[in-house]
Amino acid sequence: xxxxxxxxxxxxxxxxxxxxxxxxxxxxxxxxxxxxxxxxxxxxxxxxxxxxxxxxxxxxxxxxxxxxxxxxxxxxxxxxxxxxxxxxxxxxxxxxxxxxxxxxxxxxxxxxxxxxx
Numbered sequence: 001x002x003x004x005x006x007x008x009x010x011x012x013x014x015x016x017x018x019x020x021x022x023x024x025x026x027x028x029x030x031x032x033x034x035x036x037x038x039x040x041x042x043x044x045x046x047x048x049x050x051x052x053x054x055x056x057x058x059x060x061x062x063x064x065x066x067x068x069x070x071x072x073x074x075x076x077x078x079x080x081x082x083x084x085x086x087x088x089x090x091x092x093x094x095x096x097x098x099x100x101x102x103x104x105x106x107x108x109x110x111x112x113x114x115x116x117x
Contacts, residue, residue, distance in 0.1 A: 001088060002040055004048075006032040009055055013062040015073055022066055028073070029095040029108070030058050034081065035088045049085045057084055070094045071111040078115040089116045 009030040014022045032054060040048035061080050067073040078092040093112040101109065 001035050002038060004034050004036060004051060006030065006051055006055060009058060011059050011062045013066075013073070015062070015067045015070070017068050026096070026098065028062070028070070029097060030077065031091075031093040031095070032058065032077075032081070033089075033091040034085070035090070036086070037088065049087060054081060054085065057081055069111070070096055070109070071113070074111045074113040078113045082115045082117060087117065089114065 009032065010027050011030060012025055012027050014025040015028065016022050016026075034049060034054065036049050057080055058077055061077045062073070065076060067076065074092045074094040077094070078090050081087060081090045081092070091112060091114040093110050095108040095110040097108040099106060099109045
């Protein structure tokens with residue numbers, strides 16, 4: 001098996017627990033890890049999972065749906081990747097930078113979801 005990763009994929013979305021968060025929107029950071037078969041060793045794009053299409057899939061989910069929780073957003077992205085691509089496993093982490101839980105500084109909050117075929 002081969003692991004392919006996209007780290008820090010920036011996608012704007014209107015997700016959040018409050019009306020204000022959804023109205024203003026923000027950039028979310030996605031870390032996507034996919035496990036694919038050794039077929040990609042053929043060195044032919046048609047035998048691999050095209051990470052440009054995976055990135056577009058993440059953008060599509062973010063643009064067409066709204067989520068209150070990053071957990072639900074991460075799950076929806078992971079489910080869509082499994083549905084669209086021949087992957088054995090996918091792990092999606094959605095990071096939400098610039099949050100201040102209880103008024104405290106944190107680098108980011110995140111939720112991760114893993115799905116297998």
